[in-house]
Amino acid sequence: MRRCFEIFSSWWLSALLAGGFASVFMVMDDFRAFMDYLLSKPLGVLLYLVLILNLCLISIRIGVRNLRKVLPERESPEGMTAYCNISSPPSQDAILRLGERLGFRSSPPSGDTVVLTRGRFSFLPGMFLRIGLVLALGGLMVSFHYREAGERTLHEGDTFSFRGMNGVVGRIRPDLPAEFLQIGGKGAFRVERVALELRLDDRGMEADNGLPAYAEGGYFRVSGFGFSHELIIKKEGGLRKRMVDAAVLPPGKTAVIPFTEEDMLITLSMEPLKKIKKGLLTGNLYRFDDIRYRMVLQSGRKKDIKQVHIVTPGTPVNISPSSLSAERGDMEIILGPLSYFVRLSMVYDPGIPLIVSGLLMFLTGLALMPARFFWYLRRLLWVKTGSGLMIGYESEFYRKWAIQKFHNIRIDLFSAPERSSSESCDGKAD
């Protein structure tokens, strides 16, 4: 059992698993295939679970070892970084006082042994790192197996359902700038926030494009946004209406709207209000409170450009039949008033809290890690022997310099600049 624990809590196993995973990834050369292999194939799942177990057991081993080191127990200073036998020891109070002065904390004495420690919680950064990793790995596995996700394009007033919940879309409130100057090609157009009011089973909530909103066991986030218009086509006395989602953002992008019945297609793109010069560059100025579109009608087998119109919402556009084809009669197209559409991502995923908390812990551990250069465990062990006193000093890192430090402490303790002949000291560092 002990041997098993040693193997599974060994760093060598972690290194072996990490190396194995890296090799598998290099051979597969595709991250998704790699994750699928780890999370669904029997051997992959087994190795993944062994890694989680390994990280847990390492944390337990290190935690227990550090806690035990704080408590006095049967331990000989001879196993420490440096030690010394002293025949005429100072009082226990003197040792404790010196320890406190050097920043050491003493544990309650047990029999003839006193332990003074410094940096007793120095194992925490590593612990955070490993537990964070375990939580994130576990979360990814839970997410892979239990996640349910959907995405819908929604307009104001639409209804939808997700995992038995019924929702109604309220207002869509985009935080659009009044105007946007586009310089060069696709400019740095950004929409900071698109808020979406929702009613889920008669409970009101708001989702936006920031962090996902949580409600009724699901996560909701706006993952897409665009302009929407009602397209009215008047032809030969008839009237046809159709909702059109025009993906014309960022300005300059062209949305294609096919009309299979008419054997034609319309392309829409935002038309700049004006072109202005800014320094060396010339750019297009778009206004979002006065939207204009460049509407291009294409028809025929090769979808040749037949007509180009600059249109504003609500203004009818007369399509002259001659330019399209001889068979077509008069046609009028009206773009309705501007409204919006959003893409709403809806996800049920019990793994997300685990992943988020895991990543936070991991990052905390990572941020604390540089502190380990000066935050490490140092112990001063004081054991009364029949003939005198044995003191030992142990340092987690910098053992070479710990020996010097130990002798400084020893000199401080005995206020003796030179080692007396009744002392026998030794030190090791590896």
Next chain:
Amino acid sequence: MMETFLKVLPQSIQAAFLVLAFLLYTESQNRRRWSIALLCGVFSAFLTGFFMSFLPLPGEFISSHKGWTFWRYLWEISLLYAGMSMALLKGPRRPGPRFSVMLFFIAGWGIFFFDARDAGFLVHDIGLMNGRTLAAVTGGVAGILAGFLPLLLIFVLKRKESFRSIFTLHNLLVFGGAWLVAFGGVGSLEEGNLMAWLQQGMGAFLSGLISYIQEVLILSPHPFLRVPFTGVAGFLSGERMAMTLVVIFMFAPVLTVLTILFAKPDPQVHQIMVRAERRLQIAFFRKDLVAKSIPLLLSFFILVVMLHASNISVNPLYDPPPMPVRAEGDPPSISLQLTDRFGDFTDGRLRKYVYFRGDREVVFLAILKPDGSVGVALDQCEVCRPAEWNRNAQGYAQRGSHLVCKYCMTPIALDTINNPGGCNPIPVPFSMEEDRIVIELQDLISTFDAAEKMEKKGAHL
């Protein structure tokens, strides 16, 4: 015959020097069995590797260069990390004598196997092409034997104490790994580099991992909607992060073994009564420390050079030849299509153009900047201009997301193109018209003339 001899010779020489280093260690330890195991390993590597190409092998992975490159890289990393692992192992966990013999056999085999396979492949290929397989094989074997002649140096070097004390098992393995990274076998066929391979792999892993986590957390990037933590994700999955992790990964064994070496405390000499003897002991200890650090420092140097080479191979200087352009219209202007037969500006690559003004060439560049706008500038800078004999060093080339001044090698962020001053290229006024960049000829000429005037004044360095 001579051709194969010359092809094979470098492969065996580079392996021979590594075998020599291993033999120096085994001889310094007076372990004849380790030496024999090592040489047996090398010989069996020759037999298996060299003649492998002459045998029909099943499976694409076993016989493909991609597969062999993978195994070779894995072996190099294993050797580097074996040194570190040995240094970290303490006391009773060190390998026993039988296991050690086996390890030296494996080391000998691994040192030469990939070189031998490389050599065998070349010999087989040349033999087939010339229709003289036997002569090619004879030349190849002779090349290998000649390449291993430096091994005879062992008889001289093993008597010299300074050479005998250089290697410990830890620094030997690390040095062996670094040596193979630099000179390893199959790479010479594919011009491969472990670091470039690792960097590409690490980049793919990080970008895959980050986009996977973003997708799981419903935070996938969007072209224009703000998404939280996109900047952090971009940083974590970027090339710099991949390079940083590769550097840590590759240098960790060298630095760990070096740290362990230098963390050894000075010997306890307080029991020695004669002061001169104390000093002698400490001096001997420190001299030994320096000697043992030489292979590690050499490995460090090799890895730094390889890192630089990898950086260049992953991110080479891109310096396209200028395309001639003409001015048309009234007033005359130069029109550059954003999408033409040479590709699309959205590929983010540097484009150079030349306008012939009499016998003068006005070279200018255009590139799409990260914010989506276009930068147009002369292919020369205000500050430095090379001498006539060094005219090829004038102008700019692209490396990754930077322009680089070819003369002073200053990297220039693409965002700053169109900004005058410093080592930035001299901006040229232009305008965008639909999918075209329009440069008034007058603007181009006046900018060029102003730059030339500056040259005449001697404002350039």
